[in-house]
Amino acid sequence: MTQTAKVFNSAFELGVRMVFLLLALHPRKADLQTLVYLDYAAIYSADLGGPSSLHTPVPLRNGEYLSRREVIEQGLYLMSTRDLVAMEASTDGILYSAGEGAASLVGLVSGEYGTALAERCGWVAEAIGHHSIYELEIMFNDLGLRWGAHFVDGGPDMLEA
Numbered sequence: 837m838t839q840t841a842k843v844f845n846s847a848f849e850l851g852v853r854m855v856f857l858l859l860a861l862h863p864r865k866a867d868l869q870t871l872v873y874l875d876y877a878a879i880y881s882a883d884l885g886g887p888s889s890l891h892t893p894v895p896l897r898n899g900e901y902l903s904r905r906e907v908i909e910q911g912l913y914l915m916s917t918r919d920l921v922a923m924e925a926s927t928d929g930i931l932y933s934a935g936e937g938a939a940s941l942v943g944l945v946s947g948e949y950g951t952a953l954a955e956r957c958g959w960v961a962e963a964i965g966h967h968s969i970y971e972l973e974i975m976f977n978d979l980g981l982r983w984g985a986h987f988v989d990g991g992p993d994m995l996e997a
Contacts, residue, residue, distance in 0.1 A: 850904065851911025853878065853953065855920045855941050858934040860957035861965050865924065865931040868912070872905050873972040877964060878956045883979065886959045890952055 857874055858866070866874065882889040912932055915921040922935045942954060964972065 845904070845907065847907055847910035847914050849911070850875070850908045851915040851921070852941070852945070853957075854908065854912050854932070855915055855934065855938050856945075856953050856957045857960065858921060858932060859938045859942055860954070860961035862934045862938075864961075864965065865933040866965075867929050867931055867969065868905065868909055870969050870972060871912070871932060872908055873969075873976055874960050874965065875904065875908060876976075877960045878953070881956050881959055884964065884975075886963060887956060890949075890956050 853875060854871060857871065857878060861874075877884050877886070879891045880889045881887050912921050912923070916923050916935065919935045919937045920941050921938070922933045924931045924933070942950075945953075964975070967975070
């Protein structure tokens, strides 16, 4: 029996997404929690008023960004071993930025998904990439309340009645 490698939601997949995201943010740096929020924004950009979402919006997806932190951290480490992500220790903690090979990797990922991912990451960098971690936390908490309303007692339309 052959075991297939897990690709979806793996450290590899999330690491590659981090390379795209960090390249879009360049020359800015980001900490892990900021990248967790920005990753969600890149995948479900429509939830934040951006372009259509990259992945199919699933019910109760608002909790996804909480469960991916560890895998994103593993992905960042994996990509750092290949100079695709740079890590820097600072008084604010560990900050991540695009590594020497980031542009080369992004250039190699072709096709519809790679183009769409680059576009979403560019939107994220422009629209919310400059927000502080505290501003992102407030934004996501506020949106989380709104997203949760879609699944309670008929959703937000029921709240207006």
